[in-house]
Amino acid sequence: MKSLSQLFKAVLASLVIACPSIGFAQTKWDLASAYAPANFHTLNLNQFAADVDKTTNGKLKITVHPAASLFKAPEIKRAVQGGQAQMGEIILVNFENEWPIFGADGLPFLTDSYESAMKLYKAQKPMLEKKFAEQGMIMLYSVPWPPQGIYSKKPINSVADLKGIKWRAYSPATGRIADLVGAQPVTVQAAELAQAMATGVIEATMTSGATGVDTKMWESMKFYTDTQAWMPKNAVLINKKAFDSLDKTTQDAVLKAGAAAEVRGWESSRKVVGESAAALQKNGMNIVQPSPTLKTELQKVGAKMLEEWSSKAGSEGTALINNYRK
Numbered sequence: 074m075k076s077l078s079q080l081f082k083a084v085l086a087s088l089v090i091a092c093p094s095i096g097f098a099q100t101k102w103d104l105a106s107a108y109a110p111a112n113f114h115t116l117n118l119n120q121f122a123a124d125v126d127k128t129t130n131g132k133l134k135i136t137v138h139p140a141a142s143l144f145k146a147p148e149i150k151r152a153v154q155g156g157q158a159q160m161g162e163i164i165l166v167n168f169e170n171e172w173p174i175f176g177a178d179g180l181p182f183l184t185d186s187y188e189s190a191m192k193l194y195k196a197q198k199p200m201l202e203k204k205f206a207e208q209g210m211i212m213l214y215s216v217p218w219p220p221q222g223i224y225s226k227k228p229i230n231s232v233a234d235l236k237g238i239k240w241r242a243y244s245p246a247t248g249r250i251a252d253l254v255g256a257q258p259v260t261v262q263a264a265e266l267a268q269a270m271a272t273g274v275i276e277a278t279m280t281s282g283a284t285g286v287d288t289k290m291w292e293s294m295k296f297y298t299d300t301q302a303w304m305p306k307n308a309v310l311i312n313k314k315a316f317d318s319l320d321k322t323t324q325d326a327v328l329k330a331g332a333a334a335e336v337r338g339w340e341s342s343r344k345v346v347g348e349s350a351a352a353l354q355k356n357g358m359n360i361v362q363p364s365p366t367l368k369t370e371l372q373k374v375g376a377k378m379l380e381e382w383s384s385k386a387g388s389e390g391t392a393l394i395n396n397y398r399k
């Protein structure tokens with residue numbers, strides 16, 4: 074027969090399991106991400122989850138699901154909003170059609186360095202935070218991809234070399250570039266890119282050195298023209314209700330680990346530029362500087378896209394660009 078104290082322990086144990094507010098029980102969150110397990114954004118998420126685990130003494134366990142294994146890239150935002158995943162990482166430019174401000178960091182040549190990308194982020198951040206809050210989410214942090222260049226099978230000396238070729242796009246803006254240069258856009262998210270390229274249907278794409286390495290771009294592309302055209306940002310989102318259901322100490326742990334992840338992420342993004350260039354080169358990719366003609370022509374494409382974007386983005390867009398240029 075159980076002694077009274079044994080009975081008491083059993084009751085207490087079941088309470089702890091049933092009732093998180095007692096403070097011993099564990100909360101489990103899923104974090105949906107869309108990029109390769111070894112990508113620097115994903116490694117940063119892993120470190121974030123490990124930091125939270127440590128500082129909460131295992132009270133909040135966050136499982137990172139990389140490579141679009143839980144939700145496909147375009148579905149992650151809605152999944153976090155609806156609480157199907159408590160957290161998720163998205164690329165903001167994917168959602169430009171919903172709200173132009175999401176697309177500001179996909180405008181070619183608006184920024185040209187990590188410093189200017191940070192300036193743009195600072196101008197964009199309060200607007201993004203407000204929008205996500207209205208949608209029942211918290212933007213925990215945001216980190217840019219390294220600068221975007223053109224991978225191609227053939228050398229690209231001018232925009233004319235892009236005419237008619239099959240151009241992989243990952244966002245509305247990368248699709249729009251194809252339209253403006255006369256290429257044929259095919260939208261493929263990063264998780265499916267290696268496979269799409271293996272079938273030979275893609276002849277060029279604009280993305281980072283990081284994604285070139287993740288997808289072993291050298292297996293199908295020969296040239297990387299280093300245009301450094303823009304630096305799109307990923308943003309890590311939390312479902313607000315899930316966050317509100319945590320106790321204050323755990324909330325603080327999440328926010329603190331998120332702030333650290335932002336700093337670390339910007340640093341790794343910079344570091345990855347050189348590392349991925351070396352890896353591409355080692356595997357036979359020809360890394361080339363854009364010709365003056367190509368540069369001028371692409372800058373015209375950028376100017377046209379800024380004009381189109383500005384007319385869609387209205388006064389919010391004007392405010393953002395003014396704040397950025399201030």
Ligand code: PCA
Binds near residue numbers: 164218279282
């Ligand atoms: N890689 C992602 C987005 C930007 C980047 O550098 C991709 O190609 O899908």
